[in-house]
Amino acid sequence: MNYLSTHGIIENRRHRNEKTLPFKFEKVDEKFEFRVYLKNAESIVDLKVIPTSELTVVDNPLQVDDNVYKFVVQFNRQNTSLKPSIVFALWTTDGKELPYEQKLLPYTNTEIELSDKKGSAIRELYIGEEKEYELLCNLPKNLRVDNIWHEQKNISWRLSERENKYFLGILPKSINTFSTEISIETYAPNFLMGSPSYKTLPLNLRFTVKESRLTFLATDKNEIIFNEDNHAEDIKIQLQQNRKLLLNKTYRIEDQEEIGGNLIAEIFTENNLSSGYTTCRLRVYDYHSPKQGYLYIKDGDTPAFMTNFNIISETKITSTQVLHAGKNWTSDLGVYPGETVSVKFEGDQMQHARFMFDGLRAISIDSVNTTKDMQSMQITIPININRKELKVFNGDTDTGIALKIKEKQSPRSFDFVTVDYGASPKVVSDIDKPIFYFKAMTDVILRFNPDWIDDQQLYGKQYITLDVRVIGPQGQLVEIAKDENIVICPGQSSPRYHNYEKNNCTDPLITLNKYLGIKTHRFEDWTKLEIYISHQKDKYSEQVKTKKIEIYAARKSQFDVDLSFPAGLLVKKANEDDISSGISGISISAIAQFKFFKPGTIGRVRPYRVGVGSIALNAFNLSDNEDIDRDLGIVALASVHPLQRPGRKLSLPLYVGFGYFLKAETFFWMVGPGISISF
Numbered sequence: 001m002n003y004l005s006t007h008g009i010i011e012n013r014r015h016r017n018e019k020t021l022p023f024k025f026e027k028v029d030e031k032f033e034f035r036v037y038l039k040n041a042e043s044i045v046d047l048k049v050i051p052t053s054e055l056t057v058v059d060n061p062l063q064v065d066d067n068v069y070k071f072v073v074q075f076n077r078q079n080t081s082l083k084p085s086i087v088f089a090l091w092t093t094d095g096k097e098l099p100y101e102q103k104l105l106p107y108t109n110t111e112i113e114l115s116d117k118k119g120s121a122i123r124e125l126y127i128g129e130e131k132e133y134e135l136l137c138n139l140p141k142n143l144r145v146d147n148i149w150h151e152q153k154n155i156s157w158r159l160s161e162r163e164n165k166y167f168l169g170i171l172p173k174s175i176n177t178f179s180t181e182i183s184i185e186t187y188a189p190n191f192l193m194g195s196p197s198y199k200t201l202p203l204n205l206r207f208t209v210k211e212s213r214l215t216f217l218a219t220d221k222n223e224i225i226f227n228e229d230n231h232a233e234d235i236k237i238q239l240q241q242n243r244k245l246l247l248n249k250t251y252r253i254e255d256q257e258e259i260g261g262n263l264i265a266e267i268f269t270e271n272n273l274s275s276g277y278t279t280c281r282l283r284v285y286d287y288h289s290p291k292q293g294y295l296y297i298k299d300g301d302t303p304a305f306m307t308n309f310n311i312i313s314e315t316k317i318t319s320t321q322v323l324h325a326g327k328n329w330t331s332d333l334g335v336y337p338g339e340t341v342s343v344k345f346e347g348d349q350m351q352h353a354r355f356m357f358d359g360l361r362a363i364s365i366d367s368v369n370t371t372k373d374m375q376s377m378q379i380t381i382p383i384n385i386n387r388k389e390l391k392v393f394n395g396d397t398d399t400g401i402a403l404k405i406k407e408k409q410s411p412r413s414f415d416f417v418t419v420d421y422g423a424s425p426k427v428v429s430d431i432d433k434p435i436f437y438f439k440a441m442t443d444v445i446l447r448f449n450p451d452w453i454d455d456q457q458l459y460g461k462q463y464i465t466l467d468v469r470v471i472g473p474q475g476q477l478v479e480i481a482k483d484e485n486i487v488i489c490p491g492q493s494s495p496r497y498h499n500y501e502k503n504n505c506t507d508p509l510i511t512l513n514k515y516l517g518i519k520t521h522r523f524e525d526w527t528k529l530e531i532y533i534s535h536q537k538d539k540y541s542e543q544v545k546t547k548k549i550e551i552y553a554a555r556k557s558q559f560d561v562d563l564s565f566p567a568g569l570l571v572k573k574a575n576e577d578d579i580s581s582g583i584s585g586i587s588i589s590a591i592a593q594f595k596f597f598k599p600g601t602i603g604r605v606r607p608y609r610v611g612v613g614s615i616a617l618n619a620f621n622l623s624d625n626e627d628i629d630r631d632l633g634i635v636a637l638a639s640v641h642p643l644q645r646p647g648r649k650l651s652l653p654l655y656v657g658f659g660y661f662l663k664a665e666t667f668f669w670m671v672g673p674g675i676s677i678s679f
Contacts, residue, residue, distance in 0.1 A: 019103065020103040020104060020105040021102055021103065021104050021105065022104075022105040022106075022107055022191060022196070023104065023105070023106060023107070024106075024107055024108060024109075024191070025106050025107075025108055025188075026108065029074065030074070030075075031058055031072055031073070031074045032072065032073055032074070032075075033070060033071070033072050034070065034071055034072070034073065034086065035068060035069070035070045036061070036068070036069045036070070036071075036088070037067055037068055038067040038068070038069070038090075039067075041066055041067035043092050043093050044090050044091070044092060044093075045091050045092065045093055045424075046090075046091040046424070047061045047063075047069045047088060047089070047090055047091075048060075048061060048088065048089045048091075049061060049071060049073070049086065049087070049088060049089075050087040050088065050089055050099075050452065051415065052085075052087065052455040052456060053455060053456045053457040054075060054084045054085070054455070054456050055073045055074065055075050055084065055086070056073065056074045056075075057071060057072075057073055058071075058072040058073060058074050059071050059072040073086070075106075084104045084106070084456075085101050085102060085103045085104055086101070086102045086104065087099065087100070087101050087102075087452075087455075088100045088101075088102070091424050095420075095422075095423065095424050095425075097418070097424070097425050099449075101493075105189070105196060106188050107188055107189045107190060107191040107196060108139060108142065108188055108190070109138075109190055109191075110137065110138065110139045110142045110143070110186050110188075110190060110200050111137065111138050111200065111201065112135055112136065112137045112143075112184060112200050112201075112203060113135075113136050113203070114133045114134070114135060114136070114168065114203070114205075115133065115134035115135070115136050116133060120179075120204050120205070120206055121206065122177070122206045122207065122208050123205065123206065123207050123208075124207070124208055124210060125155075125170060125172040125207050125208070125209045125210070126172070126209070126210055126211070126212050126213065127172060127174075127175060127209060127210070127211055127212045127216060128212045128215075128216025128218075128294075128306060128308075129171075129172075129212065129216075129294070130169050130170065130171045130290075131169070131170045131171075132167045132168065132169045132170075133167065133168045133170070134165060134166070134167055134168075135159070135166040135167060135168045135184075136166075137166065140166055141187075142186045142187050142188050143159065143166065143184050143185075143186060143187075143200075144159075144184070144185040144186060144187060145159050145160065145161045145166065146158075146159065146185075147159070147160045147161075149171070152180055153173075153180075154172065154173055154174065154176055154178045154180060154207075154209075155170055155171060155172055155173060155180060155207070156170075156171045156173065157169060157170050157171070157182055159184060168182070170207070172207065172209040174209065175209050175210065175211060176208075176209050177206075177207070177208040177209070178206070178207060178209075179204065179205065179206045179207075180205055180207070181202035181203065181204055181205070182202060182203045182205060183199040183200050183201070183202045183203070184199065184200045185198055185199055186198055186199060186200060212306060214257070214296070214303055214304070214305055214306040215242055215244070215305050215306065216305070216306045216307065216308075217239050217240040217242060217245070217297065217305045217306070217307045218239075218240045218307070219237055219238065219239055219240070219307060219309050220237065220238035220277060221237055221238075221309060222309055222310060223309065223310040223311075223312055223354075223395045223396060224237070224282065224284060224309060224310065224311045224312070225312060225313070225314050225395075225397070226284045226286075226287060226311050226312065226313055226314065226352075227313075227314045228313070228314075228349070232283065233283075234268075234281040234282065234283055235281070235282040235283070235284065236279070236280075236281065236282075237267070237279075237280050237281075237282045238273070238275075238277035238278065238279055238280065239267070239269070239277060239278050239280050239307070240276065240277055240278070241272055241273075241276050241277060241278050242305065244304065244305075245269060245278060245304075245305065246269065247269050247270065247271065247272070247278070248268075248269060248270070249268070249269055249299075250266055250267070250268045251266070251267050251268075251269070251297045251298060251299060251304065252266060252297075252298045252299075252300070253265040253266065253267055253295050253296070253297055253298070253307070254295070254296050254298055255288065255292065255293065255295060255296070256293075256296065257296050257303050259301040261296065262286060263285050263286065264284070264285060264286050264288050264295060264311065265282055265283060265284045265285055265286075265295075265311070266282075266283045266285075267280050267281070267282050267283075267297065268280060268281045268283075284311055286311070287311050287312065287313065287352045288309075288310065288311040289310055289311075290308045290309070290310060294306045294307070294308050295307050295308055295309070310354070310395065311352075312352050312353065312354055312394070312395055313348075313349035313351075313352035313353060314349065315345075315347060315348065315349050315350065315352070315353040315394050315399075316347045316348040316349070317345050317346070317347040317399060317401065318346055318347040318348075319331070319344075319345070319346040319347065320333060320343070320344070320345055320346075320392075320401050321343070321344045321346075322334075322335060322341050322342070322343055322344075322403070323341060323342040323343075323344070324339065324341055325339070325340070325341075329344065333401075333402070333403050333404055334403075334404045334405075334406040335381050335390075335403050335404070335405060335406065336381065336405075336406055336407070336408045336458065337381050337382065337383045337384070337385050337405065337407075337408065337458060337495075337496060337499075338381060338382075338383035338408075338457075338458050338495075339380075339381055340378060340379070340380045340381075341378070341379060341381070342376055342377070342378050343355075343376065343377055343378075343379060343403070344374060344375070344376040345374065345375050345376070346373060346374050347373070348372075348373070349372065350370065350371065350372060350373055350374050350375040351370055351371060351372050351375070353375055353394050354394060354395050355375065355377065355392060355393070355394055355399075356392075356393045356394075356395075357379060357390045357391070357392055357393075357403070358390055358391040358392075358393065359382075359385065359387060359390060360379055360380075360381075360382075360390065381405070383458070383495045383496070384495045384496075385405060386499065387405060388404070388405050389402040389403060389404050389405060390402060390403040390405065407460050407461075407496060407499060407500060408458035408459060408460040408496070409459075409460040409461060409539065409540060410458075410459045410460060410540065410542055411459070411462070411535040411540050411542060411543075411544050411545050412453060412459040412462060412545075413429050413545055414427075414428040414429045414533055414545065414547045415427055415428070415429040415430075415452070416448060416449045416450075416452035416453050416462075416488075417429075417446060417447065417448050417449070417533065418446075418447045418449070419431070419444065419445070419446055419447075419531070419549060420444070420445040420447065421435065421437055421441050421444045421445075421520075421551050422437060422439055422440075422441055422442065423437065425447065428446075428533060428547055428549065429547065431547075431549055434550040434551075434552060434602070435549070435550065435551045435552065436552050436554035437551060437552065437553065437554055438554050438555060438556055440521050441520040441521060441523065441529075441551070441553060442520065442521050443511050443512065443513045443519075443520055443521075444511070444512040444513070444520055444529065444531070444551065445509065445510070445511050445512075446466070446509075446510040446511075446512070446531075446533075447508065447509055447510075448462070448464075448486075448488040448508035448509075448510075449491075449508070450488060450489060450490055450491030450492075450494075450508055451490075451491035451492070451493040451494075452491075453488070453490040453491070453494065454490040454493070454494035454495065454496060455493075458494075458495075458496060459490070460490065460496075460500070461487055461488065461489050461490070461500060461505075462487070462488040462535065463486070463487055463535060463536040463539040463540075464486035464487070464488060464533060464534070464535060464536070465482070465483070465484045465486070465532075465533075465534050465535070465536055466482065466483045466484075466486055466510070466515075466531070466532070466533060467480075467481075467482050467531075467532035467534070468480070468481045468482070468512055468515055468516065468529070468530070468531055468532075469481075469529075469530040469532075470516065470518060470523075470527060470528075470529060470530075471527065471528040471529075471530060472524065472527060473524055473525060473526040473527060473603060478518065478527070479516060479517060479518055481512075481515035481516060483510075483515065484536065485506070486506050486510070487504045487505055487506050488505070488506065488508055489502055489505035512529075512531070520553075523553040524553070525553060525555045525558055525603075526552060526553060526554065526555065526602065526603040527552070527553045528550060528551070528552050528553075528602075529550070529551045529552075529553075530548065530549070530550055531548070531549040531550075531551070532546065532547070532548055532549075533546070533547045533549070534546035534547070552602060554597075555597060556596065556597060556599075557594050557595065557596045557597065558594070558595050558597070558605075559592070559593070559594055560593065560595065561590065561591070561592055561593075562589075562590075562591045562592075562593050562609070562611065562613075562639075563588075563589070563590055563591075564588075564589050564591065564639075564653065564655075564674045564675060565586055565587065565588055565589075565620075565674055565675040566586075566587045566589060566615070566655055566670075566672055566673070566674035567585065567586045567587065567672070567673065567674060567675075568672050568673060569587060569617075569655070569670050569671070569672035569674075570670065570671050570672055571617065571629075571668055571669075571670045572668060572669050572670070573661070573664060573666050573667070573668045574666050574667040574668060575664070575666045585618045585620065585628075586618070586619070586620035587615055587616055587617045587618055587619050587620070587674075588615070588616045588619045588620070589613060589614065589615040589616070589635065589637070589674075590613045590614055591611040591612065591613035591635075591637055591639075592611050592612060592613055593609045593610060593611025593612075593613075593637075593639070594609060594610055594611060595609045596608070596609075607640055607641050607642070608638065608639065608640050608641070609638070609639050609641065609653075610636075610637070610638045610639075611636075611637060612634075612635070612636045612637070613634075613635060613637070614632065614633065614634055614635065615632070615633050615635045615637075615659065616630075616631075616632055617629065617630060617631045617632070617633060617661075618630045618631075630663075631661040631662065631663040631664055632661070632662050632663065633659040633660060633661045633662065633668065634659050634660050634662070635657050635658070635659030635660075635670075636657050636658060636659060637655050637656070637657035638655070638656055638657055639653040639654065639655050639656075639674075640653060640654045641653045651675075652673065652674070652675060653673070653674055654671075654672070654673055654674075655670065655671065655672055655673070655674055656670070656671045657669070657670060657671075658670070
């Protein structure tokens, strides 16, 4: 496990001079520990790491000191071609969310050398011949392989890959002995002299260039189209002049220097030009690729010169299909930025076709599945591509076929949405049970975070339907509201931000009170607010997502007025030594009382209540007997009620309490049953 440096560096990332945090890695599946040191830590109550497609949180943030949090992450990407970042959410004591993004700069020491192990010893080259050396590297996947010729004063060089091996091709320009340096571009930088360098340390090479064993004659065309149905047709071509090259003469072109080689073409020389070339007519009989070796111009069976060029077929494409990950082949040529797809061409003479895509460099041809009738290849669409289509070329010829660039439009889980009802905002996708809020809800705010949508994996514009329902405490539907026109566009952190159409984008901050006639702060106790957030089915070809949120206007207690008719009360006055008052008749009491709700339940009342009020003792005893004790008292009562269904107004409670009789001018206590009616 590595520990990250605590010192950031300023890197000119897209000319924004961002401060990045560098760290060294040796392999992509390493785990890294972060330590976050907070300023004004007393105002921060929590810290969370926002999940992204770039990383997996192995250990969640843990506070190890007053102002220090630590956590462990593991990066998901299998290469370092993109620069990752860590996104935090800090929650303050006043309920605010403070997002913070820390850019990261993974680096490593990428070392290269040639497999011949000659170091700086002199190597031999020949004019007109490309010499390939196998390149060894400790992290080969970090090398940028572009297969493009890079020009230097004395040589041209290129880096290519075949069968998981890397080759450095050298083509000399003139007879000479010289030294040169070659550095290979990398995805993740080396960290040299306190700053990142996106190149390897240079190879120090020495060469001596000798004359070709046969004179090499260059041509004005690098590719020749071969039509097997009409191979007798002559092709105009220009060949580099040489005093030994005779005019008005036919030469054979074979694929080997020795006699008995395959006849590739015949060339007839015509006239010398002032440009230093000789006009010729070429008649082709077979295909050839420079990778197969040189072509030899022969006078009969005697080699006279060397040359080299591509001879490719006149390809006829009858079908083009695309294979997306996890799907079947389709003739829909739409592709998305950032995705890797397979492209299959079917037709005639596919084995000789050399397909290229305008604007793409990285193409992996599936040679195993290349036949006369079919050729397939794998391409990766750049995530920041700005064009609307990718034209397909066969060599230098436009085939008329193009892949259409579509903007990604997939439903993302609602981890980019937060809901704020008065407590700390919660990520919608993390809500898996009803929410009980015991204070007045001034408003409920849905915040769609545009910068979280395209976090290294593209999802595109999010078409949302919002359905809001208000359910009363008795389960009755109070109000319903719906908005089907919410469109959230990815924010400026998206690599496709400038490519999305923004004419229908809506405000990412939505307050539910603007939809409701009865505002949230006027909800009755235990009113339920149901919020349904869903993607619009007609906008996506994939399975859409729906999320339900339930928020209750919960209460720990409730105040009401209870009118009851206690009967058979046992009353004990303070100025009497015994219970001389005995058991009372039917009385009437009006009590202002509190009832309490059972935690974790929805509106279920505990069986006990407490309150204060008045009692008219023996109020319904209309007898003229002077022994009847009638009095009006101020009383504090506690009552125990039997379990009952919500909404029932009538119950048979048991009372216990004490008070003060106004007529008798004495304190008393009492206990007994009664009939209770709640309002």
